[in-house]
Amino acid sequence: MSKIIATAAIRGAHKLAQRAEDELNSAIAEHSESAAVSLPGTAYYLPIIYSMLGLAVQSLGDMKKVLARARSLLPEVPSENLWLPYLGDALDAGMAALFAEEIIETLKYLTGPPPAEGIWLGATSDATLRNQGIKLVDGRMPGFAACVGALPSVEDAVKLARDLQERNILVFMAGSTNGTSMADQLAEAGIEMNWDTFLVPYGKDITAAVYAAGFAARAAMTFGGIHPAGMEEARRILLYNKERVNAFVLALGEVDDEKYATAAGVLNFGFPIIADTDIPQILPSGICTYEHVVSRTPLESIAQKAIEVRGLKIKIEKIPVPVRVGPAFEGERVRRNQVALEFGGKYTHAFEYLRSKELDEVEDGKIEVVGPEIDDVEEGSALPLAILVEVAGREMQKDFESILERHIHSFLSEAMGIMHVGQRQIIWIRISKDAAKAGFKIRDFAVILRSKMINDFPSIVDKVQVTLYTDEEKVEALHPEARAAYDKRDQRMGEMTDESVDTFYSCTLCQSFAPSHVCIITPERLGLCGAYNWLDGKAAYRINPTGPNQPVKKGECLDTVKGKWKNVDDFVYENSNKTIKSFSAYSVMDDPMTSCGCFECIVAILPDTNGVMVVGREYGGMTPSGMTFAHLAEAVGGGQQTPGFIGIGILYITSKKFISADGGIKRIVWMDKELMERVKERFIQRCSEIGEEDLIEKIADETVTTDMAELVEHLQKVDHTALKMEPLF
């Protein structure tokens, strides 16, 4: 805590307490101690005092008691030679300041001048609180800004108000700088201020800022269901505000002692302070979610900065591009003769690349097209393209880059008249003539990408900037970096082992039709549908903490060979409707994982061969087991454990953990041709890793035979390892 701030806040709190006491004494002199006092339209008495102390102030006498409490909270003003006043002291002083301010404001209702006069609205009724609070709670309003003081000019004030309004942020105004308040400035510009316009002028006196805090405290009582009583409830009310009421303070212009005291008061609620002037900063987080006090913020970016510091998430309601965007348009094709402009495919060089950066390295919403735009080229031509998406977020991790990048495909395909195929450096994009006619530009790709990233991944993405290169040279220049990144990501996923992590992820998406099915996704065994690997599971959990992907701590290992862990078993039991007691991650024979129905391939034992076959989903013909894929699927699916049969994702075939408990890849005696083609490269590599270079030659497919007897014969002829391995059962 900065000594300057703490000292100023404590000094300010003393002044406010003194003022409250003086005014209270003269009110008592004029009326009597039993004279009733209240704020209009509320059942929460003086809400800050009520919520923090559980005291229902109803008379001047009650106020006296509160002031005594406030006094007891007030620390001494730190002396010159005390170097480190505690943050706690300043926070206590701040709380005392809020009590004093609430008393001062309430007294105005008794003795005047009335707080609601002219442009000023004064206290908020419970009815308004409920009405507006619903919007805060359901997220239609991302938060509120308490603006204290005034801006350098009327124009600045208008711009700030608009910046906040645009983001649906409720604006409370109180206090003044050099005799002017932001609300005065807006009034001068003829701007309408009331609850409907989200611009609420509370009062010119700094003490009116207490209405904003009172609003927050009542929100916690109404929507948090917390009934004030003592310290514990007070703490919960403050926490509720920190976690759910996304408010912040904009300190505009010079900050005096009383303002510091008030600011320290609202810091208790976890509301950070963003200032445009050069006040000392308090950056480390503790009370607030992120920083506490951020200063010297340029006016033009103060709204954005506040959003960042408070961690507000703002949804983009309508993506501002000239065509419609929605899942309905996803699969759309744009034919040759409808093309206005295309990129990639076999025509030009094109790729897409998403990287994460630090928060201050990304300017949210910045969009740039480097090179020709759609109007600069003839209809039907092709341009090179590099899509560079840069994201930043407090919760962003490098591991999420590939997941976000993969979404570029669906995001762009969702635009009407836009075709997007492929990923990374094999993309092919077309803009249709209709889209071009509607005014679609290359830069609109960027607009869509930014909006979608912000909307769909609010928990990990805070800021997005997009650069679109259509200049050949620039595209080439960026390509090596992108390629290196792709390789690195693949390598990382490839290097990750089940032993290197302590947490797996579950997937229960398929329980809608296979009620007892749970996928446990490990780094070396992806979900059987092939769509979710471990990183996806991790990211999905981050993005949607209550969704179908949950972290599962491995816990104690019960069997290293078969891949059994205590916590995994417990999790599976609880989440499989209590039907599956135990799971082996690496065995097809002993407690194999269940299969829902979405598996990319099936592994099935062929007892006569002492090995297994792997059949891909696409394969329609007969297999040596005497069953087609469809028949096998029936036996395997539905969420049951069928020893001898498992459904798997294709990538698992070449994993080191592929049925490793049963002997691994060497057990494969038969695989359909198409599937082998798909995995060939990795398969060969895997074989050479285990010194079985010729294994791939020995594995039969449908062109060799689909007959069991013939298969056995073939295996003997080629001397397949499986024949010599330990019996499967």
Added chain:
Amino acid sequence: MDIPLEKHKGKIRTVELRKESPSGLAIGGQDCLALHLFEGSYPNKPVIAWEITDTDPSKWLGDVRKPYKDVLGDPVGWAKMVREEHGAKIICLNLIGTDPNKDDKSPEEAASLLKNILSAIDIPVIVKGPGPGEKQNDVLAACAEAASGQSCLFAAAVEEQYKTLVASCMAYGHALVAETPIDVNLCKQLNILISDMNLSLDRVVIDPLTGGLGYGLEYTYSVMERIRLQALGGDEMMQNPFICFIGDEVWKVKEVKADDPAWGDREKRAILWEIATATSLLYSGADILVMRHPEAIKAVNEAIDDLMKG
């Protein structure tokens, strides 16, 4: 001889509706499977809510319009009629008229109607919006405000749109229906999301969504059983009473509408269809059944009384 009984560790929450009124109701509260009186305690009988609509329900079949012919289009009169003549214990006000594709009545109209109904009758009211969308949010928020402090039950919060309704119910002291499409996990997830917003789960009733008899009823049946087993097994996020909206599902199916003489008397058949659907859901755990035809309601009420005798 000792009869082996299943003891459950979980218990269904009790949701109180219109607790301010002497005719208020408590729903749920049992610690055993549907109607298994021999296994545990069953403090509150399942109830039938009489469905009424804010505008003349022109799409309703003649057979189910007939018993209400004098009050169709007069929702307050309708509410009084089912209360006074049929002894209704709870009604469901279906605000079909607020549907933007129908009469597009305003949220204020709906709110003032609800107020009038609440002052005309003293029993709990379920308020059903026109279906997910912005309009539903506005309508239910306005109604929740108008009925402040009367603990109504609002339908429905869905995964894509639950926050506004949850906030409204918190602000004005109501309960809500959490609707998910016949899925155990989605049901649990929505309950988690709702409780994450700080609404007490004592104010949540689950709608597992149902089809009529012959139209997917069996899916609902088994999902309800699974939710209940999990709830009684101790899963706190599932321990809520069930509501099933049967009227619409029954009265639109071919077997109810068809005029084929070979299928026997249509009116009788339709009533039987509603009875069969309702009793099936009763056996799978429904705590509130929203129904239409007086005769069907009477029959199912008798069944409930019978079953609850133990």
